[in-house]
Each structure stands twice: as structure tokens, then as C-alpha cells.
Amino acid sequence: MKKVLVFSVAVFLFVSGVCLAGEISISASVDKQEIALDEQLVLTIIVNGDVSNIPQPGIPAMNGFTAYSSGRSQNISIINGHVTSTVSFNYILVPNDEGDYTLGPFTIEYNGKTYSAGPIDVKVMPRGTAAAQAPSYSSPSQPQDHQRGSQKPGKELFIETYVDKLRAYVNEQVTLTFAFYQSVDLFQNPVYNPPSTTGFWTEDMPPQKKYYKVVNEARYLVTEIKTALFATSPGEFIIGSARLEASVEDLERVFSRNPFDIFDRVPFSMFRKGKPVILTTEPIRVEILPLPEEGKPQDFKGDVGNYDITVETDKNNVEENQPISLKIKISGKGNIKTISSPHVPEMDDVKVHDSGSSENISKADYIVQGEKAFEKVVIPKRPGSFTIGPIGYSYFDPAAKKYVEKNVGPVEVMAIKSKEQPAPEQAVLFPGLTKEEVRLLKKDIAYIKTSVPRLRPRDAFLYKNKIFIAFNIFPLLLLILFYISEVHKERLRTDIGYARSRRARGMAAKRLKAAKGIMLKHDVKAFYAEINRAVIEYVADKLNIPHASITKDILEIRLEEKGCSRENIERLKELFDICDMARFASGKFDREDMQRSLGEASEVITELEKRA
Amino acid sequence: MKKFTLLLIFSFFISTGVVFAQSPEEIYRKANINYENEDYEKAVSLYEMLLKIDRVGPEVFYNLGNSYFKLKKIGRAIVNYRRALRLAPGDRDISHNLKLARAMTVDKIERPEKGFLVKALLLPYDSMNIDQLTIFVSMAYLCIVTLLIVSIFFAARRRGLFYAVGTLAAILIVFFIFLASKIRAKNSKEAVVVVDSVDARSGPKEDYLLQFTLHEGSEIRIVEDAQDWREIDLSKDLRGWIPKDSVEAI
Numbered sequence: 001m002k003k004v005l006v007f008s009v010a011v012f013l014f015v016s017g018v019c020l021a022g023e024i025s026i027s028a029s030v031d032k033q034e035i036a037l038d039e040q041l042v043l044t045i046i047v048n049g050d051v052s053n054i055p056q057p058g059i060p061a062m063n064g065f066t067a068y069s070s071g072r073s074q075n076i077s078i079i080n081g082h083v084t085s086t087v088s089f090n091y092i093l094v095p096n097d098e099g100d101y102t103l104g105p106f107t108i109e110y111n112g113k114t115y116s117a118g119p120i121d122v123k124v125m126p127r128g129t130a131a132a133q134a135p136s137y138s139s140p141s142q143p144q145d146h147q148r149g150s151q152k153p154g155k156e157l158f159i160e161t162y163v164d165k166l167r168a169y170v171n172e173q174v175t176l177t178f179a180f181y182q183s184v185d186l187f188q189n190p191v192y193n194p195p196s197t198t199g200f201w202t203e204d205m206p207p208q209k210k211y212y213k214v215v216n217e218a219r220y221l222v223t224e225i226k227t228a229l230f231a232t233s234p235g236e237f238i239i240g241s242a243r244l245e246a247s248v249e250d251l252e253r254v255f256s257r258n259p260f261d262i263f264d265r266v267p268f269s270m271f272r273k274g275k276p277v278i279l280t281t282e283p284i285r286v287e288i289l290p291l292p293e294e295g296k297p298q299d300f301k302g303d304v305g306n307y308d309i310t311v312e313t314d315k316n317n318v319e320e321n322q323p324i325s326l327k328i329k330i331s332g333k334g335n336i337k338t339i340s341s342p343h344v345p346e347m348d349d350v351k352v353h354d355s356g357s358s359e360n361i362s363k364a365d366y367i368v369q370g371e372k373a374f375e376k377v378v379i380p381k382r383p384g385s386f387t388i389g390p391i392g393y394s395y396f397d398p399a400a401k402k403y404v405e406k407n408v409g410p411v412e413v414m415a416i417k418s419k420e421q422p423a424p425e426q427a428v429l430f431p432g433l434t435k436e437e438v439r440l441l442k443k444d445i446a447y448i449k450t451s452v453p454r455l456r457p458r459d460a461f462l463y464k465n466k467i468f469i470a471f472n473i474f475p476l477l478l479l480i481l482f483y484i485s486e487v488h489k490e491r492l493r494t495d496i497g498y499a500r501s502r503r504a505r506g507m508a509a510k511r512l513k514a515a516k517g518i519m520l521k522h523d524v525k526a527f528y529a530e531i532n533r534a535v536i537e538y539v540a541d542k543l544n545i546p547h548a549s550i551t552k553d554i555l556e557i558r559l560e561e562k563g564c565s566r567e568n569i570e571r572l573k574e575l576f577d578i579c580d581m582a583r584f585a586s587g588k589f590d591r592e593d594m595q596r597s598l599g600e601a602s603e604v605i606t607e608l609e610k611r612a
Numbered sequence: 613m614k615k616f617t618l619l620l621i622f623s624f625f626i627s628t629g630v631v632f633a634q635s636p637e638e639i640y641r642k643a644n645i646n647y648e649n650e651d652y653e654k655a656v657s658l659y660e661m662l663l664k665i666d667r668v669g670p671e672v673f674y675n676l677g678n679s680y681f682k683l684k685k686i687g688r689a690i691v692n693y694r695r696a697l698r699l700a701p702g703d704r705d706i707s708h709n710l711k712l713a714r715a716m717t718v719d720k721i722e723r724p725e726k727g728f729l730v731k732a733l734l735l736p737y738d739s740m741n742i743d744q745l746t747i748f749v750s751m752a753y754l755c756i757v758t759l760l761i762v763s764i765f766f767a768a769r770r771r772g773l774f775y776a777v778g779t780l781a782a783i784l785i786v787f788f789i790f791l792a793s794k795i796r797a798k799n800s801k802e803a804v805v806v807v808d809s810v811d812a813r814s815g816p817k818e819d820y821l822l823q824f825t826l827h828e829g830s831e832i833r834i835v836e837d838a839q840d841w842r843e844i845d846l847s848k849d850l851r852g853w854i855p856k857d858s859v860e861a862i
Contacts, residue, residue, distance in 0.1 A: 170821070201821070232814055232820065232821035233819055233820060233821060234819075301811075301822060302821065302822045338821070338822060338823075340822060340824075341825065353716070354718040354719065354827065445681055445709040445713075446705040447705075448644060448647055448674065448675040448678050448679075449674060449705070451671075452637050452640055453640075453669040453670075453672075455640065455662065455667035455668060455669050455672065456667065456668070456669065457666045457668070458666055458668050461743060461746070462742070462743040462746040462747065463742070463743075463746045463795075468746075468750070472750055475754055475758070476757055478757075478761065479757050479760055479761050479764075482761055482764050482765075483764060486765075
């Protein structure tokens with residue numbers, strides 16, 4: 001009955017609002033009402049009704065929680081032909097903050113009616129205050145929280161992220177470690193969402209480390225993933241929270257006491273189900289300090305770390321204009337990729353070209369380190385001895401908190417006078433510089449063009465020229481014109497009706513002109529005969545009917561079909577009457593009458609021409 | 613005072629009049645003479661004047677490039693060789709000097725080498741400038757129109773004429789695509805580094821982290837223009853921001 005509304009709220013780790021109204025009912029429940037911040041809540045919304053397609057309930061935004069759908073299950077029973085289906089929608093809620101929260105109400109719309117359940121009150125308590133209860137899954141711990149074990153009794157899975165330092169300089173390595181602790185087998189491979197690291201240059205540091213560790217008398221398999229971060233600018237940065245989606249055996253189902261729950265009691269049956277667990281960590285706030293202005297060397301280019309610099313040449317004695325390869329190596333710990341080339345002081349009579357750089361990066365002990373080599377080609381332009389360098393390089397050492405300047409070299413180079421004939425091309429190639437380029441350096445450019453060209457605006461292209469465009473459009477118009485005229489001619493040839501119709505006007509005009517000549521001779525009968533013929537032939541041509549078969553009646557019908565106005569038809573008939581009278585009766589017709597008839601005839605033809 | 617002002621105006625007219633009285637061709641000739649006398653600075657200023665009054669040709673850009681080359685301004689030389697090559701793609705002197713200028717640059721940016729077949733197929737594209745392609749496309753089009761007009765009057769020969777029209781239409785389409793992509797390339801924003809070295813940073817400000825350093829003569833693509841900075845793009849996925857005046861657009 002509709003009047004009856006049952007609403008029950010039970011508070012014993014189970015709260016539900018049930019609303020029975022006709023064919024559908026909705027209820028919502030949580031697995032516990034008081035949870036700690038490091039726990040999670042399972043929200044179940046059950047929709048029950050005797051309809052087959054049950055709609056999805058609307059989930060309102062839940063303050064203080066992040067919700068993840070963990071699937072739905074459906075149960076259809078048919079009793080005495082009466083179908084009842086129950087759908088339960090499951091959500092996992094992860095609290096974001098402590099406090100009292102209200103979930104819901106949850107609503108569902110069906111057949112224009114709205115059903116609702118809840119709301120449910122939930123209290124989120126500080127971390128580690130969870131009531132001792134059956135296996136629970138927990139997530140994060142504070143960065144560098146070394147007492148995490150004692151705070152999480154009986155956790156089977158948990159994750160944490162921490163950094164090796166919370167304060168660092170710009171471009172100094174910060175190692176971010178993500179650790180996943182597990183003491184049970186997983187149902188399937190977990191899905192790892194790394195934390196966001198906006199504002200950092202990141203460098204992955206494989207391999208994943210796996211080891212066993214005893215925490216609070218429980219043995220865990222720990223999987224560690226490390227990432228090196230290099231801040232790109234000073235300020236405060238947040239390393240976002242990492243998330244891991246895992247799936248464990250649903251113990252509650254396996255050890256269910258329900259005697260009718262046969263399927264789930266078979267431990268290895270196909271119907272075994274995983275229980276999803278979502279773990280998240282706390283974001284980490286890292287402070288990035290700017291590099292001190294004090295004592296910043298002139299040639300400092302932003303390199304941070306601890307480096308050594310060496311320089312070597314492939315040979316020290318060459319002929320003039322022959323290249324020497326100079327290799328400057330910077331090796332040490334730091335962001336190798338961003339190291340920029342040290343400056344080689346310029347000299348007269350010696351050309352120095354960069355010919356590329358190579359990197360060799362290793363991540364031993366999870367510290368980004370390695371070597372960057374800059375190769376330069378040095379070409380002495382005259383014989384003699386040259387001193388290259390010393391070459392200076394400076395970096396900031398974050399451990400000592402000061403700038404370090406290092407010098408290397410100088411390198412002595414001897415160039416001897418080249419023999420007359422150029423030496424055959426050397427087989428030695430310099431990395432980054434092809435043989436051809438080395439050869440080209442010695443050539444001179446081609447001479448300027450001296451003849452005076454036509455100078456014009458830079459943007460004056462032919463395709464923008466209006467005359468050119470017109471010149472191109474004109475033939476197209478010509479083509480269209482020829483085509484239309486050809487189609488017209490073709491029609492005149494093949495379509496007699498069309499040809500007659502097109503010619504009718506001209507013929508009529510000719511006859512009327514002849515009539516005018518006759519009028520001047522005052523031959524009334526001949527005049528009207530001519531008028532009559534002009535009009536009849538005109539109409540017959542227009543209608544494409546033989547001249548001989550024209551009668552007034554046929555004319556009337558056919559003209560009406562063509563859509564001639566009544567008035568014109570009447571005028572035409574009247575004209576024929578006058579012609580007949582003049583030709584066959586002996587009426588008196590003077591020149592004025594004839595003049596009028598001539599005018600009338602040409603007017604009627606003009607009128608008909610408009611219609612046809 | 614009044615006299616003085618008058619004098620000033622008068623002298624201004626004279627000084628500007630000297631410049632404007634010269635025809636572009638005369639300026640060009642003078643610039644060439646300065647080049648021959650190895651006064652490259654003067655030559656550059658005269659060629660640049662032609663650019664300013666917008667009377668140019670491939671020869672102007674080429675000679676200007678040569679003058680900059682002699683002044684060891686490789687970046688500006690490359691910009692002008694590239695401009696010249698756009699107007700006269702088949703010119704061997706220009707491509708030779710451009711190659712030479714590129715060999716003197718510091719950064720070696722990989723330029724993908726085209727295969728022989730691709731080169732042969734793209735020969736018309738690489739060796740013709742926009743106007744030449746325009747004329748070619750226009751000729752093909754006019755031939756098609758003429759053949760169609762002829763086919764109207766010689767109905768008996770229509771079949772053969774239509775084959776010819778089809779062939780021409782195919783050629784027209786290919787060259788039209790060449791032309792369109794050439795115009796597109798003309799409008800694309802490419803630039804050359806014209807200062808000794810410039811640091812590309814992760815954002816449009818000096819405070820951002822150094823990403824990489826470019827040296828004079830590096831050819832780059834402009835992605836975006838901000839107030840005083842430009843976002844640029846190298847051949848590989850290298851992107852960074854550099855001060856606006858450190859590069860010159862082609």
C-alpha cells in the first residue's frame with residue numbers, strides 16, 4: 001500500500017534506510033560507521049524490485065571521501081511467475097580527512113517516482129585508532145615514519161611513499177621511494193598509479209627492489225620503486241598521492257557460515273571472487289631552495305651536483321688547417337642531461353667548432369650519475385704553437401652548499417706548415433662532423449650576383465595577382481558559354497517542339513510586318529488573312545501542333561493547359577472573330593480598324609510570349 | 613629660431629631625399645660595389661634598405677647573405693640564404709653557400725636525407741618556386757579548358773580528348789598539391805638563431821630551468837610567440853623558450 005511507508009534505521013555497524021513504495025525499494029548500508037583515517041569504508045546500495053531493468057542509483061558528491069566503484073551484482077528470482085530482482089552496487093570510500101560526515105541520501109528514479117535511502121552518518125577518526133577487528137587494509141604512513149609497524153597491527157597490505165629529503169636546492173636530486181608491503185597473496189597484479197610530480201624533471205630508476213622485511217612481527221614482501229626528481233624552479237611543491245589498486249581473496253566469502261552458500265564455500269571454485277582494495281598515500285610537501293646569489297661564478301650555467309672535468313686531444317701535432325679533436329669530459333653525480341658545454345676561450349688563428357656531445361648515465365645506488373662528453377674540432381689556421389684554455393667550469397655543490405669552480409688545461413697544440421699538395425683525405429672522422437663538412441670549411445662561398453634583377457615586393461606572388469586570376473577565369477567562362485550554346489543548338493536540332501517554339505516569335509513578327517505592307521495598299525481581306533495566319537501559326541508553333549488542325553476550341557483548351565490567363569484567351573478569340581468578319585463578311589473596315597487590329601495582334605503575341 | 617627650424621626641415625628633406633631619389637636598382641648596384649670593395653658593413657646596410665622598402669628578389673637575399681657571411685654573422689647569413697632559396701629553389705650558388713654556412717654552425721641538428729626515389733619524385737617541388745608552380749598549374753588548367761572547348765565542337769574526337777584531359781587533370785592535381793604545400797611552407801614560421809648562443813628555458817622567463825643551449829645558425833621552428841619570448845621547437849621533441857630577438861624569422 002502506498003500509504004504505508006516504512007523507514008527503519010539500524011545502528012550497529014549497519015545503517016540502512018529502506019523505502020518501500022510499490023514495486024521498487026532502495027537501501028544503503030556501510031560496513032562500519034566509525035573508521036580511522038587510514039581505513040576504508042564499503043558502501044553498498046541495494047535496489048530491490050519486481051522489474052527487470054533496475055536503474056543505477058545517483059551517487060551524490062561525498063565530502064571528505066574519494067569513492068571508487070567496485071562493481072555490481074545482480075540476483076533475479078522467479079517465484080510463481082513473479083520476477084524479483086535485487087541489484088547491489090558496491091563502492092569503496094577512502095576518507096580524505098578526519099571529522100563527522102553524512103553520506104547520501106541516495107536516490108533512484110523509476111517510472112517518474114523518486115525513491116531514496118539514507119542518509120548515513122559516518123565518523124572518521126585519526127589514524128591508527130581503528131577498533132580491533134577482522135583483517136583490514138590500510139594505506140599510508142607519514143614520510144619517514146619509522147614506527148609505522150606498531151601503528152598498524154594486522155595490516156595485510158599497505159603502501160607508503162617517502163623522499164630522502166624534504167628540502168633541496170633547484171636541480172638537486174630528491175629520491176622518491178614508493179614501497180608496497182604485502183603479507184598475503186594478491187588475486188591479480190596490482191595497478192600502480194604513480195604520484196604527480198609537477199615542477200620536477202623525473203628520472204626513473206630501475207630496477208624494482210624486492211625484499212622481505214619484518215614489521216611488527218609480521219613478515220612482508222616489500223616492493224620498492226624509486227624515482228629521482230630534479231626541481232626545475234624554487235618554491236614549494238607537492239608530490240601527489242600515489243595509488244595502488246590491488247585485489248585480494250575475499251575472506252568473508254570463503255569462510256562464510258551460510259550453509260546455503262555452497263558455491264562460495266568451494267575454495268577453488270570458478271566462482272571465487274577477488275575483493276578490490278584501493279590504497280593511497282599522503283601527498284608530500286617538498287621545499288625547493290633557490291641557488292644562493294652569493295658567490296655565483298660568472299660562467300655558472302645552473303649545474304648542480306658534484307663533478308670533475310677533464311680534457312684530452314687525439315693528437316697535439318698537426319699540419320695547419322688540419323683538425324684536432326678536443327674532448328671535454330664532465331663526470332660526477334647530478335642531473336647529467338642538463339649539463340651545458342663549458343666555454344672554450346676564443347683565439348685568433350684557431351677555429352673551434354662544436355661537434356656534438358654524448359652522455360653516459362648510470363643509476364648505481366639510486367643516484368643519478370655519469371659522464372657527459374663535449375667534442376670540439378680545433379683547426380689551427382697558421383703554423384705555430386697554440387695554447388687552448390684553460391677551460392673553466394663551475395657548478396653548485398649542494399652538500400657543501402657552495403659554488404665550485406674548476407679549471408682544466410691548458411692544452412698545447414703544435415701546427416706545422418702544410419706541404420704543397422693537400423694531403424689525401426684523412427680516414428679519421430670526427431663524431432658529429434662528416435667528412436664533407438670538414439672539407440667544406442676550407443672552401444670559400446660563391447660570389448655575389450652582380451647583374452641587376454627585377455626587384456619587387458616580397459609578397460607579390462603571381463597567384464595573388466588580380467589580372468592573372470581574371471586571365472584564368474576568362475577561358476572557364478568561355479567554356480561555359482560554348483557549352484550552353486552547343487546544348488541549345490543540339491536541342492534545336494533534335495527537339496522539333498523546342499525549335500518551333502524558339503522560332504515562333506520571329507515568324508510572327510515577319511508576318512505582321514508583311515501585313516503592315518498590305519495595309520498600306522488597303523487590301524482589307526489580304527491584310528486580315530495575313531494577321532490571322534501570323535497569330536495562328538504563332539500559337540501552333542508555341543503549342544507544337546500542326547497549323548492545319550488549329551481550331552478555336554483546341555486553342556482555348558491547350559492555352560488554358562499552358563496556364564494562359566482567361567483575359568488573353570478572350571482577346572485572342574476576339575481577334576480571330578474580327579479577322580473572320582473582315583475576310584468572309586462584307587463589313588466596312590477602314591485603315592484605323594486595321595491599325596488597331598495590327599496593334600492588338602502584336603500585343604497578344606507579346607503577352608503570350610511572356611507566358612510561354 | 614624659425615630660421616633654424618627651417619634649416620632643420622630642409623636638411624631633413626635633403627638627407628631623406630638622397631635615399632628616396634635612388635631607384636631600388638641603383639641601391640642594389642651600389643651595394644654590390646661596396647661588396648666588391650670589401651666594405652661589407654656598407655653593403656649590408658644598403659641591401660637591408662632594399663628589404664625595408666620592400667623591393668627584393670632572390671639575388672638581394674643571396675648577396676645580403678654573402679655580406680653577412682663575410683662579416684662572420686653566420687646566423688643572419690643562413691636566414692637570408694633560406695629566404696633566397698625560397699624564391700629561387702633551383703639556384704646552385706645559393707644552396708652551395710647555405711651548405712657552407714651550415715657547416716660553420718655549432719649545433720649539428722640532424723636533417724633527414726631523402727632517398728633517391730623521393731628526391732626524383734619531388735624534383736619539381738624542390739626546384740620550382742611559387743610563381744613557377746603557379747604558372748605550371750595555370751598552364752595545365754588552361755590546356756584542360758581548351759581541350760574541353762575543342763571537344764564541344766569535335767564530338768567525334770571526344771574520347772581521345774577526354775583521355776588527354778584526364779592525364780592533364782592528374783598532373784594538375786599533383787602540381788596543385790605542390791603549390792599548396794609550398795605556400796604553406798612559406799607561411800610556416802621558421803627562424804634562425806642570430807646571436808652567439810642562447811639558452812632555451814622551460815618557460816618564458818629567466819628563472820626557468822635551462823633546457824638546452826643553441827648557438828648561432830641553428831634553424832628552428834617557432835611554436836608560439838609571447839611578449840618577449842618565443843617557444844621554439846627543434847627537430848626532435850626538444851622544446852624551449854628563448855628571448856624573441858635572439859632569432860630572426862625566415
